[in-house]
Amino acid sequence: MKIKKVYLENFRGYKGKTVIESDSLTAFIGKNDIGKSTILEGLDIFFHEGKNVIKIDKNDSCVDNESELFIIGVCFEDFPEEIIVDSTVSTSLKDEFLLNKDKLLEIRKDFKNGKVVERCIVANYPKESSIRELHSENISSLKTRLQSLKLEVEDNRKSSLMRKKY
Structure with missing residues (x-):
């Protein structure tokens, strides 16, 4: 750097x-x-x-x-x-x-x-309310978000993968 x-x-x-x-x-x-x-x-x-x-x-x-x-x-x-x-x-x-x-x-x-x-x-x-809190959410909340949008991720134990999908 x-x-x-x-x-x-x-x-x-x-x-x-x-x-x-x-x-x-x-x-x-x-x-x-x-x-x-x-x-x-x-x-x-x-x-x-x-x-x-x-x-x-x-x-x-x-x-x-x-x-x-x-x-x-x-x-x-x-x-x-x-x-x-x-x-x-x-x-x-x-x-x-x-x-x-x-x-x-x-x-x-x-x-x-x-x-x-x-x-x-x-x-x-990002200022959009739908993604503003993504980093502060726990894995369980991220899973719920993805399920509600019918999105799947290769490993739902990794929050960074779930945030990328969202």
């Missing part, structure tokens, strides 16, 4: 949401104390959650903002086309509706008081 975008929100000197695009070669050039190292330190915090070189500090949220919450997000491209879920079933992030509106894998982490308070995938999930 390759990083396509990084965004920082309310992190140190970055008050609003700041998006940093990445290409095949990315360089940070600027005056001293302008925030170049903050971007790299934000990536270290994102990937290691403060357990590596850069530690999360309760004072990492921007001093110009009243919120103690700060957000670091990373968007990836060139991710594997196929992934394995349900132990042996091959699917894709696209088929599982886990890509954002730009068809990138976007992972966001929210931090507060020196700790991760939320991790999530930002996805462009």
Whole structure:
């Protein structure tokens, strides 16, 4: 996988949401104390959650903002086309509706008081009410849905196969 975008929100000197695009070669050039190292330190915090070189500090949220919450997000491209879920079933992030509106894998982490308070995938999930809750349904509910539509699946013990059919 390759990083396509990084965004920082309310992190140190970055008050609003700041998006940093990445290409095949990315360089940070600027005056001293302008925030170049903050971007790299934000990536270290994102990937290691403060357990590596850069530690999360309760004072990492921007001093110009009243919120103690700060957000670091990373968007990836060139991710594997196929992934394995349900132990042996091959699917894709696209088929599982886990890509954002730009068809990138976007992972966001929210931090507060020196700790991760939320991790999530930002996805462009379908808005149709009939399929909106597919990922949160258990296997029994998925089976009932398929039976009501008279649809059959090769293995009704694997939720990813049932979601694909639906």
